[in-house]
Amino acid sequence: MDPQPSEDDASTGRFGGDEETGEYTPPEPEDLSGRVLSGRYRLLRKLGVGGMAVVYLAEQVTIGKQFAIKVMHSAQLQQPDAADRFLREARAVSKIRHEHVIEVVDFGQIAEGPYMVMELLVGEDLCSRLGRERRIAWPRAQRIGLQICGALGVAHAAGVVHRDLKPENCFLIARGGDSDFVKVLDFGIAKVRSKSVGGRALTELGMVFGTPAYMSPEQADGLEVDARSDVYALGVVLFEMLAGRPPFVADSPMGFLKQHMFSAPPSPRSVAPDAGIPSEAEAVVLKALQKDPTLRFQTMDEMAGAIAAVGTGAAAVEVVAEAIEAPNFAGRHMAFADTRAPRIPVWWLAGGGVALVIVVAVVASLWGGEEVPATTAVVAPVPAPAPAPEPVPTPVLPATVTIRFSVTPEARVIDRRDGQPIGRTGEAAGLSLPRSQQPRELLLVAEGYEEEALVITPNSDQSVERVLRRKKKRTGKPAGKGDGVSLEPVNPFKKGKGKQGA
Structure with missing residues (x-):
């Protein structure tokens, strides 16, 4: 678990990430693929790993129906109330019957930790x-x-x-x-x-x-x-x-x-x-x-x-x-x-x-605290009024501001509103933008990397630091539309695709 929230995408409020790759890698838990849970569910393969749990593709051993099973990390059992919170989620959702709520069909406990069985969606x-x-x-x-x-x-x-x-x-x-x-x-x-x-x-x-x-x-x-x-x-x-x-x-x-x-x-x-x-x-x-x-x-x-x-x-x-x-x-x-x-x-x-x-x-x-002890008032002589200061002229601000970028790797800077290029992040003198109090949406684009959106208010000179994330190669894709079964192995936590919550 990364104890320090770092800036990732300020426009959406999502934080966390490795300084070089922009991705967070949790400790790798034991792979339980092949295990049969409670004599009913065989874990076929791991679909994704999260900070709190691992999600597996599983099948019911009697009828062969497939589900998604979330198994809590064994390491999380050391955290106070972690197992109670996990099982309380399963109990709570299992009691909500609605077509627009993820269905939890079963939950239980194994030596490694609690698990919940959910419908499989694509x-x-x-x-x-x-x-x-x-x-x-x-x-x-x-x-x-x-x-x-x-x-x-x-x-x-x-x-x-x-x-x-x-x-x-x-x-x-x-x-x-x-x-x-x-x-x-x-x-x-x-x-x-x-x-x-x-x-x-x-x-x-x-x-x-x-x-x-x-x-x-x-x-x-x-x-x-x-x-x-x-x-x-x-x-x-x-x-x-x-x-x-x-x-x-x-x-x-x-x-x-x-x-x-x-x-x-x-x-x-x-x-x-x-x-x-x-x-x-x-x-x-x-x-x-x-x-x-x-x-x-x-x-x-x-x-x-x-x-x-x-x-x-x-x-x-x-x-x-x-x-x-x-x-x-x-x-x-x-x-x-x-x-x-x-x-x-x-x-x-x-x-x-x-x-x-x-x-x-x-x-x-914040709630009142201790009372502040009273002090004795001291009467001082009133000083003579000071002469009025000379008026200070209002400074004239330059018409442009300079934005200096520190971006890995070097990227093109594009105005997200009209798609027009503004320059490149590697320019030593920075990029000049018209001074304004209105936010501007920019896009950082580099070949082989995910595009990064950012919002800047160009009312003063400023610096921007970013580390772009490498694009991930797709390893599979759903073989057809459906509401409960996937025909192709895929992985549920990538931003930009579906995710099986862990």
């Missing part, structure tokens, strides 16, 4: 779809959003709050002629609020779980969360589908948390003026992103109704202007630990990874 996650298409027009985003609302509405009714909704955990498969059929994955950090699910509470006030780019303000603050936190996260996902990026951009987890708590989101139509976003759809997104949970949609059913009403002539939902306080982290200590599932080449799916975990310790001074 497709790709929404993050991969957005990586190819950049944006999704409202009619398709509307259908995807309604499916997610339905899935989470049933989960909330069962007492389960997801807490880590993001594009990677919305898996798209082909079913009934619909290539955007959604399966919501990875309830590994779900908040279980129903006693019927069983198990003791595993989180305390001040413990923050989730992915920074998609966290609700109350979740980022370590407060109690409910269904309205998932409403906020879905608002972020809808914003990203429509505008091509999340509402907030930052270079660190703390940068995201501050903005979720203290910054008003931009208008999706101002971020993507050419995307044809209906004003009623924008209102739905901005209402979901209200800082105060009481101003958001209170249930997924309510949000689904507003999404469905867009385009019917119904009036836009009300978005309340909020007074947002200035950020104040005095008296607070925050520590970060990156326990995400790493990037691993994959094409199969089920489950999703464990996201960034943030531990927030609030010290006594």
Whole structure:
């Protein structure tokens, strides 16, 4: 596990990676291929390795039906509550019956750790779809959003709050002629609020779980969360589908948390003026992103109704202007630990990874602390007024700024808006851009490497450091469409393809 979250893709809030390759390699666990679990499931081969678990292609030994089985790393058993959390996910999801929720059909325990048996799907996650298409027009985003609302509405009714909704955990498969059929994955950090699910509470006030780019303000603050936190996260996902990026951009987890708590989101139509976003759809997104949970949609059913009403002539939902306080982290200590599932080449799916975990310790001074002792007032003579200073002329800023790149390997810099080249990262003098307060989206392109998107506000001279990831060669591909069986071995954790959550 990499204990230091490093910058990876600031535009999406995904962190972690090797300094040279940009990829994270977890410790290699024992390969259990060939083992039969509980006398029922034979592990055929490893599909992917994550930071918390290994996913295998498996078959039921009696009828030969194939499943995806997630087995927890034996090393994780040393972590407090890890096994309880893993099995609680299995219990929670197994009680949610909905066509748009990943189906957990069985779970159990072996010497190496607990495991869960999930339906096998073929497709790709929404993050991969957005990586190819950049944006999704409202009619398709509307259908995807309604499916997610339905899935989470049933989960909330069962007492389960997801807490880590993001594009990677919305898996798209082909079913009934619909290539955007959604399966919501990875309830590994779900908040279980129903006693019927069983198990003791595993989180305390001040413990923050989730992915920074998609966290609700109350979740980022370590407060109690409910269904309205998932409403906020879905608002972020809808914003990203429509505008091509999340509402907030930052270079660190703390940068995201501050903005979720203290910054008003931009208008999706101002971020993507050419995307044809209906004003009623924008209102739905901005209402979901209200800082105060009481101003958001209170249930997924309510949000689904507003999404469905867009385009019917119904009036836009009300978005309340909020007074947002200035950020104040005095008296607070925050520590970060990156326990995400790493990037691993994959094409199969089920489950999703464990996201960034943030531990927030609030010290006594935040809640009042000790009283400050009174001091004796000292009266000093009033000094004579100082002469008024000479007015300082306003400096004239240069019309351009210089962006210096330190990129491995050297890459071309392209304006993502119009596709026009700007220059190369290897130029010693840097690249000149017109000074502006408006963010610019750039793209770093090098042969044999994944393209890297970044957002720069050219209001001052600045430096940019990046390490590009090498492209992975595909080793196989699905042999046909389906909703439960894959005919070709593929691997479920690669960004840009499907992933079987580990």
